[in-house]
Amino acid sequence: VPVQYGLYSSFMGCFVYCFLGTAKDVTLGPTAIMSLLVSSYAFHEPVYAILLAFLSGCIQLAMGLLHLGFLLDFISCPVIKGFTSAASITISFNQIKNILGLQGIPRQFFLQVYETLRRIGETRAGDAVLGLACLAALAGLRVMKGRLPRPARAEPLAARVSYLIVWTSTTARNALVVLFAGLVAYSFQVMGSQPLTLTGSIPQGLPAFRLPCFSMAAPNGTIPFRSMVEDMGVGLAVVPLMGLLETVAIAKAFASQNDYRIDPNQELLAMGFANILGSFVSSYPITGSFGRTAVNAQSGVCTPAGGLVTGALVLLSLAYLTSLFYYIPKAALAAVIISAVVPMFDAGIFRTLWRVKRLDLVPLCVTFLLCFWEVQYGIVAGVLVSGILLLYSIARPPIKVSEGDVLLVQPGSSLHFPAIEYLRDAMCSRALAASPPRAIILDCRHISSIDYTVVVGLAELLRELRKHGLSLAFCSLQDPVLQVLLSADLEGFQHFPSQEEA
Structure with missing residues (x-):
């Protein structure tokens, strides 16, 4: 124009x-x-x-x-x-x-x-x-x-x-x-x-x-x-x-x-x-x-x-x-x-992320490099990579497993539908691999929300463990999560206020 x-x-x-x-x-x-x-x-x-x-x-x-x-x-x-x-x-x-x-x-x-x-x-x-x-x-x-x-x-x-x-x-x-x-x-x-x-x-x-x-x-x-x-x-x-x-x-x-x-x-x-x-x-x-x-x-x-x-x-x-x-x-x-x-060029950010969290270098470098091609492509690609990393952390939450007379499983964050298969596989494989196989306590203190797919997955997990003669007990449930599980009316659902009682 x-x-x-x-x-x-x-x-x-x-x-x-x-x-x-x-x-x-x-x-x-x-x-x-x-x-x-x-x-x-x-x-x-x-x-x-x-x-x-x-x-x-x-x-x-x-x-x-x-x-x-x-x-x-x-x-x-x-x-x-x-x-x-x-x-x-x-x-x-x-x-x-x-x-x-x-x-x-x-x-x-x-x-x-x-x-x-x-x-x-x-x-x-x-x-x-x-x-x-x-x-x-x-x-x-x-x-x-x-x-x-x-x-x-x-x-x-x-x-x-x-x-x-x-x-x-x-x-x-x-x-x-x-x-x-x-x-x-x-x-x-x-x-x-x-x-x-x-x-x-x-x-x-x-x-x-x-x-x-x-x-x-x-x-x-x-x-x-x-x-x-x-x-x-x-x-x-x-x-x-x-x-x-x-x-x-x-x-x-x-x-x-x-x-x-x-x-x-x-x-x-x-x-x-x-x-x-x-x-x-x-x-x-x-x-x-x-x-x-x-x-x-x-x-x-x-x-x-x-x-x-x-x-x-x-x-x-x-x-x-x-x-x-x-x-x-x-x-x-x-x-x-x-x-x-x-002055807007920040050379120190590469060193900082290498020291603090190296995974964040991925969206940084993707955005930085693609912006030389076209700025809009760099921003969009960076947002997409950041989104994929965010989704991966949701799909693979940290899970702490402690072995004793029972298997204590403690997810480190809320559970959403991409994570339930990962949680089921981790719990079943560890419980059945133990000699002898052990019951499981799922410590839910860090879980603040779950969705319907997670409820379905937990119901299937309860059935699978029962087939092998094992039990699954829930403890330290937060009120919103407890209400969802009670509303689902899961067969064999047991919950306790603390690990000791479970």
């Missing part, structure tokens, strides 16, 4: 998320991933893209109203760490082409690496010098802010004013660097030579506030709403779900880093309203932006009200300042993004 639709998609989400979002750092807007998905299902037609935003928002809003946010809790910490570490690398490398002044570099990471290295001889000296200078300035200002001592109240006024000037400069370092680079580019333009790659012309003017079109004019007639929905097909599920996954993964990452919590249901509502209202101003589907969110966090944004400033600046720029954007060098913008996302 035309370039201005990117700007149309950049302000409404900021305003809505400021009032409804729960993460202070997150910025909603167009992203590379979402743009690629929309291009697949909107056929490069703005009318389709805007309608997709409206319908995606309706789906997300419905999920929020139905309190389906708990589904997003299945995005585990290793998945988030894998995503943020990979995203910091891919986004940084994606900006290297702008630092070097290269054109026509593909978006896919591995092709990007290959093409950048192959064409590194085409580097524009002006872009490279400016980009590296901006990176050095941003790094220096960031270090300076971290080491800046707070002046005491007894300090002279001049010292306090100096501190305020330095603090403001280091906090607003991104804006200062871009402003300085723009002045350099303008100076070269005035002198008649331009060694820098500039942002270029952007159409000026605000979009009209109106309902999205529910039909589209075509050369051979009008495409009705139903046909448009059928054309978008599976995109109506993929786009809203991927938008949610990306936004929540980003929100959780920055919430963990900056020590606050998010509400998944509220995030669903915020995303839904943002996309619905965004479609009224010609926005295509939006999601959380990792790069812009990182810039927000590194700039010292303390509340969601930062979204008001961002949205207002986009509107102001659309209305009056698009001509000034022409002179902003791409290398300076790339330096700002790189300096914001690089």
Whole structure:
């Protein structure tokens, strides 16, 4: 779609998320991933893209109203760490082409690496010098802010004013660097030579506030709403779900880093309203932006009200300042993004998980590696692997077996239908292998819930043990479990308050 639709998609989400979002750092807007998905299902037609935003928002809003946010809790910490570490690398490398002044570099990471290295001889000296200078300035200002001592109240006024000037400069370092680079580019333009790659012309003017079109004019007639929905097909599920996954993964990452919590249901509502209202101003589907969110966090944004400033600046720029954007060098913008996302790479998480729980390295590495292919595939694969590991722990609960005059079996967690065959096999094999075969006491102190399949399995276990002349007694049953077993009226069911009585 035309370039201005990117700007149309950049302000409404900021305003809505400021009032409804729960993460202070997150910025909603167009992203590379979402743009690629929309291009697949909107056929490069703005009318389709805007309608997709409206319908995606309706789906997300419905999920929020139905309190389906708990589904997003299945995005585990290793998945988030894998995503943020990979995203910091891919986004940084994606900006290297702008630092070097290269054109026509593909978006896919591995092709990007290959093409950048192959064409590194085409580097524009002006872009490279400016980009590296901006990176050095941003790094220096960031270090300076971290080491800046707070002046005491007894300090002279001049010292306090100096501190305020330095603090403001280091906090607003991104804006200062871009402003300085723009002045350099303008100076070269005035002198008649331009060694820098500039942002270029952007159409000026605000979009009209109106309902999205529910039909589209075509050369051979009008495409009705139903046909448009059928054309978008599976995109109506993929786009809203991927938008949610990306936004929540980003929100959780920055919430963990900056020590606050998010509400998944509220995030669903915020995303839904943002996309619905965004479609009224010609926005295509939006999601959380990792790069812009990182810039927000590194700039010292303390509340969601930062979204008001961002949205207002986009509107102001659309209305009056698009001509000034022409002179902003791409290398300076790339330096700002790189300096914001690089600190998100967490090399220590690999060592930590190796020490704490090595199995969690599996979803971490799956997410990390697949995110280099496509971010959405990495997140989905990581969630699936985490789910499989979770299901495996349910299907194979820890079982402690103590042998004595009787066989004491103590499951370490609640029993659900995938685990009953495993429990039956463990109990029968140990009881019958003992010499002589022994009765069994099932200690249920750690079992807080069971389902009907478990009840059926326990009934079959009782029958099997009776055939071999063995008994099974239950002890330390919690009330909910006891009520289920009593209601099932199991033949031969015996229960006792403690192990000793059993």
